[in-house]
Amino acid sequence: MIPTLRARFQQRFTPAGDGGPPDRFDRRLIAPMVLGSVLNPVNSSMIAVALVPIGSALGAPPSQTAWLVSGLYLATAVGQPVIGRLVDMFGPRRLYLIGTAMVGVAGLLGSVAPNLGALVAARVLLGFGTSAAYPAAMHLTRSEAERTGRDSPAGVLTALAVSAQTVSVIGPTLGGLLIGLGGWRTIFLVNVPLSLACLVLGALRLPKATKIAKGVNGVDRAAGSGGAPVPVARGIDLPGMALFAALLVALMVFLMKPRAEDWYLPVLALLAGAAFARRELRVPEPFIDLRVLGGNGPLLATFLRQFLSYTTAYAFLYGFTQWLEEGRGLHAAAAGLVLLPLSLTGLLVSAITGRREAVRGKLVVGSLVQIAGCAAMLTLQAGSALWLLAAIGALMGVPQGLNGLANQNALYRQADPARIGSAAGLLRTFMYLGAMAASAADAAFFQHGADTGGLHHLSLFMLAGAVLLLAVTVIDRSLGTLTPRKA
Incomplete structure (x- = not known):
């Protein structure tokens, strides 16, 4: 009896990487990986329903409040591959803890910001803070595959993608509820408990270092599990x-x-x-190895599809939400509820399809549904029925549940294992580039407010991106050859 209790205690409280199951993914890593990875999508999506209230409170037009979106994405577009490279070199633990601590600080600063400039600065800090968790999670996934000698389970990659997709689509509804309860500043303040939870889980469960593979010159990027990181200062480009x-x-x-x-x-x-x-x-140790990347056409195509997928997705998220509040005249909380079918559909589709990679099929279906959704938006008017608005949201939830997961699975198969962190960071960078393009499109088409005419022009822009995504997917024959590989 006592040995059994002792074994259970050791299994529960032994730090990750110091005795995890020898042939299975260490499931103690999943909670910090998932929670940290959703910090960015939750902050990216909640702001959608807060732009109008913030503009009203601070006297800023949409062209200025758009910087609340762009500031975060600019920071993360730069920060993700940079921090991902550092994760590859020194292991995920310290970067994860530093990043999630920055999220809490940014949340506090945003909750007391006196003007739009200070609020944008808080969003920039938030962007850098949220840049660490996803590369760290992908690095841990790959290092667990190395440790166990088995291909990482599809369920782990699915958990990362589904959690991010789910939070992205739930974000507007959550943001609307928070604004209804305590005003727009609550969407910043909520980062404080989230940051504390990540810090506790990260400190308890993340390994002190991981060793994944040799570098291009045979130099280890990190020590073995539980060991001290190997200083590779000359590799920091x-x-x-x-x-x-x-x-x-x-x-x-x-x-x-x-x-x-x-x-x-x-x-x-x-x-x-x-x-x-x-x-x-x-240079011998480049930040981004263009020689390897340039010779990896399938990976470059995945980056392009990520950009196209999220340009349309974020143009809908921000543009449609602003139109609901200004063009349709809904309150922020009501707009969030109208978008609830988007959340539910994305979650359902991800849950049903997550364990099957089927990269090509998911991207084809996702792009076709995006085309249908954009066409449906062209029929909207200021007096359109709420059921129609909810139906369009539900339709656009389908590609939300397919495209991101498909691109993540493709990257895991296509990227160099020794640079999985920086490759994952680049994948997120192209997602943010899509978000930036979407934000620019929203600002261009809503120069004088989110009216119905501007929404129709935005819909045509989105439609063009969805058609291009379908074309890039159909002509890429490499997608049909992606198969699970051994670590």
Whole structure:
């Protein structure tokens, strides 16, 4: 009896990586992985129903409140691959803890921000803070496959994708309820308990270091489980990271409000991109190995599909939600409830299809449903019935439950295991690039408010992206060859 109790105690409280099941994924890792990974999507989606109340409270038009969306995505677009690279090199634990602590600080700052500028700064800090958990989770998934000698279970990847997708679509409803209970500042304050939960789970369950694979020069990125990280300072490509950041910042600032007088921004982006490519092709330990990435056409196609998928998804999330509040005249809480079918459909589709990879099939169906949803939006008017609005939301929930999961599974099969963290960060970067493009489209089509005419123009923009996604999927023959591989 006593030995049995002792064994159960040791199994429950032994730190992850110091005695996990030898042939199974250590399920103690799942809670911190999932909770940390949803910090970004929950903050990305809740803000959708808060833009109008924040604009009213702070006297800011939609063209300015759009920076609350773009600021976070700009930070995460830069931060995800940078932190992902550091995760590959030093292990996930310390980056996870630092990042989730930043989320709590950003939540506090946002809850007391006196003006829009301070609020945007809090969102930027939030973006950097939420950049650590997903690369850390993908790294842990791959390292567990190495440890067990088995291909990581589809259920683990599904849990990551389904949780992010679910939170993304539930976010507007949750945000609307929080705003109804305590005002728009509550969507910032909710990050404090979420951050504390991540810190506790991360400290108790994440391994102190993991070892996944050799680097390009045979240098270990981290020590074995429970050991101290191997300092690989020479592998930190700070100039490459800085050039990558300059490229994205210049490009995103221009996309936010394209104007002829800002011609210098795309020029700066082009110059930074050229300098970045030149450096990365010459240094022995590049931030992003362009030689490997350039030769991996299937992975590049996955990044493109991620961009297209989320351009349409986020254009709907932000644009349709703003139209519900301004064009249709609904309160933020009511708009969140109208979007509840979006949440339920996305969750149901993810749960039903999650354990089957079927990457190509999911992307084809997802893009076709996006096309149908965008066409349906063209029929909307200021007096459209609530049931029709809810039905369109439910329809758009189908690709929410398919596309992200399919792209994540594709990346796991296509990426270099030694750089799975940075590859996962890049996948999220392309998602954020899609969100930035969507935000720019919303600002362009809703220059004088979210009216019905602007919604129809936005729908045509979304329709073009969905058609292109379908074309890129159909012509990519490599999707039919993706199969589970051994660690």
